[in-house]
Amino acid sequence: MKTDKRKKGSFLSLIIRNYLWFSFAVLLALMCIVVVINWMGEQHFSGLKTKKIKKFTEYLEEGNYEKFPSDILLGQKGAFVILDENFQMIYQSKSDMPKRFTEEELFFVNELGMKEKIKAIFYQDENENERILIQREKTKEGTEKNKKEYLLLDNSGTVLVNQMGFTGKNVNQKELDYIIKKGKNPVQYAKWEFKNKRGKRYTAVFRYEKKDAKKYLEFTKSMRVVQWLILPLYALIVAVFAVRLNHKVKRPLMALKESIVCYQKGQKLSNDNNGPDEFVEIGDDFVKLAQRLAESEERRKISDEEKQQMLADISHDLKTPITIIQGYAKAICDGVIKEENKQQYLQTIYHKSIVLNELINAFSEYSNLEHPDFRPVKTKVDICEYAREYLATKYNELVLGGFLIEVEVPEMIIWCQIDVQQMKRVFENLINNSVKHNKRGTMLFFSMKKEADTICISIGDNGTGIPKELAQMVFEPFVVGDESRNSRQGTGLGLAIAKKIVEAHDGVIELVKFPKEGLSTEFRIWMHTDKE
Known part of the structure; x- marks a missing residue:
């Protein structure tokens, strides 16, 4: 079975395909937004931003401590102090920041750029002595190498075993509390040793809000739920959209199809389409087109009938003289006509x-x-000159025929674009129409009048007039009165020819319903004038 290559699938499939492409772009944009939100959330909950801090350390090296954006880099609770080589404070960003750190305290402060896990384990040895084991695991950011360190203390804080490089011999309670409570504190500390422009060694101690692991976990879980909900929600929206759009579009299309079927069956078309503007307009245009085609078909039928009638009229008008000519010629050839009547027959x-x-x-x-x-x-x-010349040549013929003519042509120049031979035919047919259908002594009338950019030509007579039953169709071919047809006067084509010629000049000709006073018949012609 051959397939129609013009068909590209149903309208529903077309909607779904295009909407899928559109939705894919939207979905991709949503996924990008989710990724950005994840990244922003991670940044929000990520605690100390080491890389960003290092971008602004030049302020610290230059001594422009006020320019260092601690609120942005360390959080709202963040602050920092600058210590000299003797660990004495030379700058404090906030008043609640500790003013003094001992060397031992700084030992347990994490270095900037290092991830640290530290904990204190309390236990009893084999001699039931109280011992404190401090374990610290350090990892440099961007690497996977871990460094594990140990420090063993007795119950008074004296160092028993030192595998950390701790410089002191004793860990006081404040330092021990710092280690024990480090994970519970809402803020953390980090240190960074640097040299200023003069080569002096300084230490910056940063206080920052630590990463809220619980909130971050909740945030990531909620984002995962959103990510998983996007796909089914997207599929549901596509389905609802496609079904709804298909319903709204298919209804006017089916109405249009029904109109086409009705037109094919010759039934009356309805114009009750509803739906989107474009489809309603298409339906209306089709109904109008169908109506025009029906009107055209009706005109074609009328034209065919007119042609049939024309052929009948032609055959009638040709048959009568041909019959007489044949009959008389046959009589003469057969010798049945007397010699004195032969001339009359010829x-x-x-x-x-x-x-x-x-x-x-x-x-x-x-x-x-x-x-x-x-x-x-x-x-x-x-x-005007053209009309005067024509009437001058026609005058003698009319006078010899027993007719009078009254002429009103203005003494002015009015330019027109005309076919001189064809326009002469118009004047000839209109005047001859009056001569053929009126008695001797009838007054003919010819006038011209300029109106704006047109010229009005009036041709008429005061004769018997045109019967009312013929007035509506005088310009149709082969239309003549019964008396004229019986007397064989005229062909019935004169006025039809005049109308064709005037319309070919983009003009208008009409039989005046109420002729001017003194006339029984009046024809008027309007034609465009030309610029001088």
């Missing part, structure tokens, strides 16, 4: 051939105007 044949030729020429001209490629060959002319 005269009739001649007149009918003229009528037939006029009909064929009119139909040929109308067919040429109907052709899509027809374009008038326009030239710039003075329409």
Whole structure:
């Protein structure tokens, strides 16, 4: 079975695919945020920030102690003192910071950049003597090498065994309490020995808030829960979003599909689509398109009927003179016509051939105007002078025919772009229409009037007028009165040809419903004037 390569899957799958890509980007951003929060939490609970402290030690080396950002690096409870080589305080950042440290006390203060685990173990030896074993494990930050040290004391604090490098011979109670309570204190101490710009050895003792392991553990647990909840929550949101969007989008699409099916079956289309604006507009546009197609189909049917009627009218108008010509010619050939009547018969044949030729020429001209490629060959002319010249040549013909004409053409220059031959045909057809359908003595009327950037041409007469039943369709082809058709006057194409020519000039022609006073029939033509 061949598949349609244009189809890229259902709309639901398209939504899911695109939303997955979008959500993946959002999910990645969320994960990055979680990582940043973890890092910030770790920094918040991580205690002493050794690397950051070392970035600002130049202030200490230069003696600019006030510039050292202790609150940022050591915490709100943090502070520091600077001791000289005799361990005498020369600077104190906060008043609650101890002012004096002995060399023995400093021995148990952790060095900056070293991780330290220290504890005191109380026990009795084999002689039941009270002993204190101090164990210290030191690890340099960034390495995995551990250094274990021991210090054995008796119950009075006298050093019995020294594997720590302790310089004193006795550990007093204050120093022992520092070791025992070190893990319980909310603050810790660290030392850093340095030389100033003059080469003197100083010691900085930092007090900092120690790492709150319990809070940090709680924080990390909560972040793990958040991380694990993100994925199922994300999947749930995708599912809900896809189903909801599919429902909202599928409904107007199904309505559009139903409209298409109804159109295919020839049923009436409804315009009750609802949903997103774009889909409603698509549905409305389709209904409008279907209506236009239906109207176009209706016009096509009417056009076909008009063509059928046209062919019927043509055949009727051609059949009558051809029948007469054939009958008279046959009578003459068979010798059944008396010699004195033969000239009359030949005269009739001649007149009918003229009528037939006029009909064929009119139909040929109308067919040429109907052709899509027809374009008038326009030239710039003075329409007033053009009209005067035409009427001058037409005047004698009208007078000899027994008709009078009244002319009102302004004595001014009005430029128009016209096809001089085609426009002459318009004037000819309108005037001949009045001559053919009126008696001798009828007054014809021709006038011109400029209105803004248009020229209004009025052609009419005071004759019998046009019947009401024909007034609405006088410009349709082959429309003539019954009397005219019976008398074989006209082809019914004259006004249709005039209308085609005027419209080809982007003009308008109409039969005036209420002619001006003194006229029974009036045609008006509006055409655009040209700039001088």
